[in-house]
Amino acid sequence: MTATDTMAGAPAPATATAPLLEVRDLHVEFHTRDGVARAVNGVNYSVNAGETLAVLGESGSGKSVTAQAIMGILDMPPGRIPQGEILFQGQDMLKMSAEARRKIRGRKIAMIFQDALSSLNPVLSVGYQLGEMFRVHQGLSRKAAKARSIELMDRVRIPGARARVNDYPHQFSGGMRQRIMIAMALALEPDLIIADEPTTALDVTVQAQVMDLLAELQRESTMGLILITHDLGVVADVADKIAVMYAGRIVENAPVHEIYRQPAHPYTKGLLQSIPRVDRKGQELYAIKGLPPNLLHVPAGCAFNPRCPMAQDVCRTDVPPLHTVGAGRGSACHFWKETLGD
Amino acid sequence: MTDTVKGAAPAGEPILQVRNLVKHFPLTRGIVFQKQVGAVKAVDGISFDLHRGETLGIVGESGCGKSTVAKLLMNLERATSGEVFYKGEDITRLSGRALKAVRRNIQMVFQDPYTSLNPRMTVGDIIGEPFDIHPEVAPKGDRRKRVQELLDVVGLNPEYVNRYPHQFSGGQRQRIGIARGLALNPEIIICDEPVSALDVSVQAQVVNLMEKLQDEFGLSYIFIAHDLSIVRHISDRVGVMYLGRMAEIGTDAEIYEHPTHPYTQALLSAVPVPDPQAREQRAAGADSGAAAGRGRIILSGDVPSPADPPSGCRFRTRCWKAQDRCAQEQPLLAVPEVFRGSGTPAEHESACHFAEERATAEAA
Incomplete structure (x- = not known):
């Protein structure tokens, strides 16, 4: 996987001027x-x-x-x-x-x-x-x-x-x-x-x-x-790039290639895993459990925590900031390193 | 590993046999003295079998007649001609008590869970309503218990009956719709776009539930959808419809890996692949559209009106292979001669005079 890392689809070169x-x-x-x-x-x-x-x-x-x-x-x-x-x-x-x-x-x-x-x-x-x-x-x-x-x-x-x-x-x-x-x-x-x-x-x-x-x-x-x-x-x-939103926040942003190869937020990861794939036919689809939150009662801490397989105590109390994961890349997850890792 | 099990020939005898099913909706002119001036040929000669315990996926663009097929199988619409044999009995001509008995065994799950449930009825009444029509399934005293069981089966809290x-x-509403479909212990469930109105993260839950129920109750599904990747996941066999006719039918691997009908090839190539690398591959493949080996085939134009379909092959107006023969002669749904007896996955029914596998170069 990493061997074929040719950067074929590098994001558009950053312009020197301010964004549009x-x-x-x-x-x-x-x-x-x-x-x-x-x-x-x-x-x-x-x-x-x-x-x-x-x-x-x-x-x-x-x-x-x-x-x-x-x-x-x-x-x-x-x-x-x-x-x-x-x-x-x-x-x-x-x-x-x-x-x-x-x-x-x-x-x-x-x-x-x-x-x-x-x-x-x-x-x-x-x-x-x-x-x-x-x-x-x-x-x-x-x-x-x-x-x-x-x-x-x-x-x-x-x-x-x-x-x-x-x-x-x-x-x-x-x-x-x-x-x-x-x-x-x-x-x-x-x-x-x-x-x-x-x-x-x-x-x-x-x-x-x-x-x-x-x-x-x-x-x-x-x-x-x-x-x-x-x-x-x-x-x-x-x-060229993606911003993934959940319950009114951006939970992950990244250039398009990186996010599909290696998502850094459990929500993105769950979405990608739930896509039916040929080699997994006949098996159960991966499904994110639970339902999207009601905006009148967004869960405390990370809004995704009730549905997240990685949720810990800290997720239920502290809203995760958008951590910098790499160049032009961020993840609003306390455990982004672990998410990236496995 | 599981691939081989799923990909194998469908087990079980045919439970539903559809033969030359036709539905024309008359077009009339005039208000008092109505005169028929034509017909919308929504379904125009469709044949297929559904085997016990199998899932048959039906795909096609809007207006191709796939929902009309569902209604015909349910006998919600009367077929203009053709037969639907359920256990050897033609159900298109049935009425009254005999029809009611058959309907018990063929149930439906609708697309839109927002409009297919009566907002003034409680969930318990919605799921229990089939028992009013078929009281023999659940005696009156048992109904509430039975409804709660059904709620539990579809993964909802049984205490929700009064909501x-x-x-x-x-x-959750789609689960209620599924519970209602299951209430009478049917053998066949016809699902018309059961997940397309749902959020992406919830679709997988409902698909998993349907697969679980199929294993548990030995159900046969007809799964109508336009999301080709979900259809592939759930189906044992897939039929591709175009403008009221079946263009191609075969096992999921035959249709998705070795399509021989140009329409199927175009349809599959149009599905965006959730992998950015596919974009570069496609760009590198070819830009010349239809002639491309593995590039995306962009069909020009729109689907013609089913009130005035093209002569011969219905797809010829958008097909890059079309020749004179296609306008004169209607291609029949059969294993194309070139592939007959070849033993390859391309040997499946395809209604095209010039059926061939696409991109043989790709395999080389």
């Missing part, structure tokens, strides 16, 4: 009738230009809420950001005026949502919705906007774009709708795209088409990409 |  986007100690909480749900609890991550960061986590891990906070589309109230910074090209977006943020949204940072059908307006043609980007942000005329929409649809490889520009969302298949979402995100050539489970609702063959398209579009520019997903396969396919 | 579905997580 940096999230620092972000907290997001929701005030509900039943109490305060701390959805995001001190998340740190960064993306450089041209880089793909995968944020991996289950439902309720805070991965989508973090993205919404970055986009500035969090519902507030009930949401609140009591603490933290979101630096985009060096500027803290949380301190900006609503007006300034709106200028960034769509133009500099765009988002692709999971469910294309419910994210598109059913009573407006896709050409109108795409053209809206140009009319609102660039003040183009209707005619010019439509021409740009057709160009965009061509770019995301929708066959017969000219004929289909006046079609409505329901006339497109799931994969084609997701392409329209991608086209909309690309419209103003943003520096950063956040894709929240972009292929979860799609079939594998269509997923392959869409991920392929995203990778190709990214190659053409220096766009940064934050890919939010729960699919370990998709991550391995496209990401 | 409501919303008090459970997705994984």
Whole structure:
């Protein structure tokens, strides 16, 4: 194993400049009738230009809420950001005026949502919705906007774009709708795209088409990409680095190759072990015991401790800090050395 | 080691035999004077066997008809034509008491544990409801005890009988759905995407539970899913469906290691492998898509509409091997001639005129 350590897929060379986007100690909480749900609890991550960061986590891990906070589309109230910074090209977006943020949204940072059908307006043609980007942000005329929409649809490889520009969302298949979402995100050539489970609702063959398209579009520019997903396969396919989230915290971050070869957190390790493998057919699948925590009652200490095979007393009392495990690598586990070791 | 046991020919006699099963949903025009203008050919001539104690996986993209097959086997939809033999008896024509008796032995677990449980019923009522329909299975006085046993079998606390579905997580709800499926001691359970709505860390728990129950009760499963790696893990045999027809069927190793139908090959190649090194290998393999030896095959276009499927081979519109013959002649699901009697794993049923193993160079 170590002999073939060729570093074939070394992470993208670090740029000398500041990262494109940096999230620092972000907290997001929701005030509900039943109490305060701390959805995001001190998340740190960064993306450089041209880089793909995968944020991996289950439902309720805070991965989508973090993205919404970055986009500035969090519902507030009930949401609140009591603490933290979101630096985009060096500027803290949380301190900006609503007006300034709106200028960034769509133009500099765009988002692709999971469910294309419910994210598109059913009573407006896709050409109108795409053209809206140009009319609102660039003040183009209707005619010019439509021409740009057709160009965009061509770019995301929708066959017969000219004929289909006046079609409505329901006339497109799931994969084609997701392409329209991608086209909309690309419209103003943003520096950063956040894709929240972009292929979860799609079939594998269509997923392959869409991920392929995203990778190709990214190659053409220096766009940064934050890919939010729960699919370990998709991550391995496209990401440069990974942040694994659990109960509102990042439990592990690492360059993509290292995390698959040698996870440093028991949660990541459990997820990787539970993937069915050919050579273990007929045996029981490894399963992480228990359930993801309720955010209103996150266990004390390490949130993963009730499900963790390595949990000791210290895990039930002390929240583990993100230990540095290697270059660009961290694990929020008291026993990361042991986890790495075996 | 265990591989050889699982990979061996399925033991036991066929418990369910499906022959030329067809389901067409009529398309009508007009409101008062309805006129049939066509049909959605959701299932168009499917045949397979399910053996006792076996798991048959069915994979395919959305819209290929796999869920319709499940409903037909349950007799929730009436087949347009074709037969489903359960222990030698055609169940597609049954009704009334005879149908009820058969249904006791064929049960179903649904995809979405959030909508398939009645929110106003307690867990005890949900799991006990089958006993109202089939009182002979559990006499009235015994029911509560039986429900609690079932809860225990699926790994839930028997004291939860009086709780409501919303008090459970997705994984727990799916266990409730499984307990309901088990209530009547069925022989066959049809599982339509039983884990796809669950969190990744919970999927493995439910898959393990299903395997345990299979061993314990000698169940036969039809396991419908789109997650190919889970299907491979649980299935003894796998059938690949495309647009209402079976494209290829064989043991798990035959389908996953030696697919001969181009659609199966494309489908398998599209599955992202949870290993970043596969990415470099693939990039090194070839970029030319379909012609590639081991690279990913990116299918162009979408699945055609089942209301107007292509003539001949249904896959030909997206197939890189398609020739005139494919448009004229429908390929039958049979062992392709080239492989007949070869004794290799490629010798299994595949509905393609030009069936061949992909990437023979890879083996060299």
